Amino acid sequence: MKIIRTTHYEPLQLHNEQEKQISSPERIQKALQLDDCLGFYLYEKESTNIGFALLRKFDEKQFFLWNFLIDCRYQGCGKGKEFLGMLIDMLRKDYCAEVIATTYLYGNEVAKRLYESFSFVQVDIVDENGVHEVNMELLCR
Numbered sequence: 805m806k807i808i809r810t811t812h813y814e815p816l817q818l819h820n821e822q823e824k825q826i827s828s829p830e831r832i833q834k835a836l837q838l839d840d841c842l843g844f845y846l847y848e849k850e851s852t853n854i855g856f857a858l859l860r861k862f863d864e865k866q867f868f869l870w871n872f873l874i875d876c877r878y879q880g881c882g883k884g885k886e887f888l889g890m891l892i893d894m895l896r897k898d899y900c901a902e903v904i905a906t907t908y909l910y911g912n913e914v915a916k917r918l919y920e921s922f923s924f925v926q927v928d929i930v931d932e933n934g935v936h937e938v939n940m941e942l943l944c945r
Contacts (some may be wrong), residue, residue, distance in 0.1 A: 805883075806850070806891055810843045813923050816856055816875040825909055826871045832858055835870070842867075844894075846887045847872075855880040855887045859895075862905075867895060869906035885919060892922060892942065901944045910936040 827835070828862045835858060846855030855878070858871040869891075874884045895901035906924065908914045908915035910931070916938070924940040 805854075805886060805890070806847045807887075807894060808845050808847055810845050813843060813856070813858075814853070816853065816873055817877060818873060819876050822873070825912070826873055827858070832863050832871060835860070841870075844891065846883070846890075848878075848883075850883070854883055857887070857891055859904075863903075865900050865902040867899070868903055869904060872906070885921065888918060888922060894945070896906050904942045904944060905939065906941075907937045907939050910938055 808865075813829060813836055815829045818826075826832075832843075836843045838860075840861045842859045842861070844857045844859075845853050848854050853875070855874045856871065857869065857873075860868045860870050862868050871887065872884075892901075892904065895904060899924060904924075905927075907930075908919065910929065918930065919940050919942075922942060924942045926938055927941050928939040929935050930939065
C-alpha cells in the first residue's frame with residue numbers, strides 16, 4: 805500500500821451512517837485548497853484508492869486529523885489500522901510532527917479502539933448543543 809498526497813478529493817464509498825461522521829465532499833475539497841491542510845489517499849495495487857485522510861496543521865509541528873476514512877468495501881480487514889500507522893510514521897518523519905490530535909463521535913467504539921491502539925489518549929469530551937465528540941491526542945516525541 806502507498807500514501808499519495810493530493811489537492812483534489814474524490815469521495816469514497818461509505819456506509820450511510822458513516823457519511824454524517826465526516827465533512828461533506830464540498831467542505832473537504834475547499835479545505836484542500838488551504839495552505840495549512842494536507843490531503844492523502846491510500847492506494848492499494850497502484851491504482852485502487854481505498855482510503856483518505858485530511859489533516860490541518862494547527863501549530864508548529866502539530867496536526868489535527870480532521871477526516872479519516874476507508875472505503876466501505878475495504879473495511880474490517882485492517883486497512884484503516886495500516887493506513888493510520890503509515891500516516892503517523894510519515895507525519896513524524898516528513899513533517900516532524902510532535903502532536904497529532906483528532907476527534908471521534910461519542911459512541912463510535914471502532915474509532916476509539918483504533919486511536920487507542922496507537923496510544924492516542926482522551927483529552928476532552930465535548931457534549932453540548934448537539935455535539936457529542938471525544939478529543940484525543942498522540943504525542944509523537
